[in-house]
Amino acid sequence: xxxxxxxxxxxxxxxxxxxxxxxxxxxxxxxxxxxxxxxxxxxxxxxxxxxxxxxxxxxxxxxxxxxxxxxxxxxxxxxxxxxxxxxxxxxxxxxxxxxxxxxxxxxxxxxxx
Amino acid sequence: xxxxxxxxxxxxxxxxxxxxxxxxxxxxxxxxxxxxxxxxxxxxxxxxxxxxxxxxxxxxxxxxxxxxxxxxxxxxxxxxxxxxxxxxxxxxxxxxxxxxxxxxxxxxxxxxxx
Numbered sequence: 011x012x013x014x015x016x017x018x019x020x021x022x023x024x025x026x027x028x029x030x031x032x033x034x035x036x037x038x039x040x041x042x043x044x045x046x047x048x049x050x051x052x053x054x055x056x057x058x059x060x061x062x063x064x065x066x067x068x069x070x071x072x073x074x075x076x077x078x079x080x081x082x083x084x085x086x087x088x089x090x091x092x093x094x095x096x097x098x099x100x101x102x103x104x105x106x107x108x109x110x111x112x113x114x115x116x117x118x119x120x121x122x123x
Numbered sequence: 124x125x126x127x128x129x130x131x132x133x134x135x136x137x138x139x140x141x142x143x144x145x146x147x148x149x150x151x152x153x154x155x156x157x158x159x160x161x162x163x164x165x166x167x168x169x170x171x172x173x174x175x176x177x178x179x180x181x182x183x184x185x186x187x188x189x190x191x192x193x194x195x196x197x198x199x200x201x202x203x204x205x206x207x208x209x210x211x212x213x214x215x216x217x218x219x220x221x222x223x224x225x226x227x228x229x230x231x232x233x234x235x236x237x
Contacts, residue, residue, distance in 0.1 A: 014166075043224055052213065053167075053227040102166060106222040111157060114166040 012037040014115035016103050022121045023093055030089045031118045033103030038083040040106050044076070047100040047117070056101075059086040093122045125150045125218045129228035136204045137236050144199040144231045146214030155217040156197040157225065158188055162210045170212075173197060184208070204235045 042059040057065040065078035080086040103115040158170040171182025178190045214228040
């Protein structure tokens with residue numbers, strides 16, 4: 011399957027600032043998703059990144075806090091805005107190709123201080 | 124509400140013994156079912172999936188899983204555990220079928236002891 015590269019792999023940020031995470035796939039994919047994995051917990055879907063249009067957010071997540079872009083079939087960004095310590099998590103990009111299971115990037119480990 | 128349950132936070136097994144990691148789900152329709160494994164400081168790796176057909180599916184690294192529709196379960200199994208199998212295992216469901224967004228269970232940490 012295709013390979014996802016996520017940048018940065020980790021970061022330590024000051025509260026009140028914003029961080030943009032990049033997700034690059036080495037081939038065109040059908041769908042792209044962003045998940046959050048809080049410390050010691052499972053993965054929760056933040057949103058589906060839609061190519062050329064607004065992302066589809068899950069309950070509890072809003073565009074102002076987590077703006078997402080997907081300008082083409084291989085790239086997406088997630089911004090974590092106005093960060094607080096509660097945003098400290100691993101953020102994972104995921105993608106699917108036609109009729110294949112989802113694959114994941116290595117994740118971005120975010121610590122907000 | 125749609126959900127996935129992994130009732131065990133941790134499973135301990137001796138190397139060479141069989142292992143089972145349990146998963147039950149509550150979704151409507153005919154979901155796709157998946158198992159993923161997460162090693163420390165690494166992303167999730169796909170192990171196996173059930174879409175339709177034979178209730179016993181085989182996947183990577185000698186793992187297999189048994190789908191039981193009446194019990195809405197999808198337990199992960201391996202006949203002989205290895206120390207290198209020690210990792211965090213996630214059961215996931217695509218509730219509407221297809222390769223779409225996933226609902227994950229809480230995860231089960233598997234510890235295989237020499």
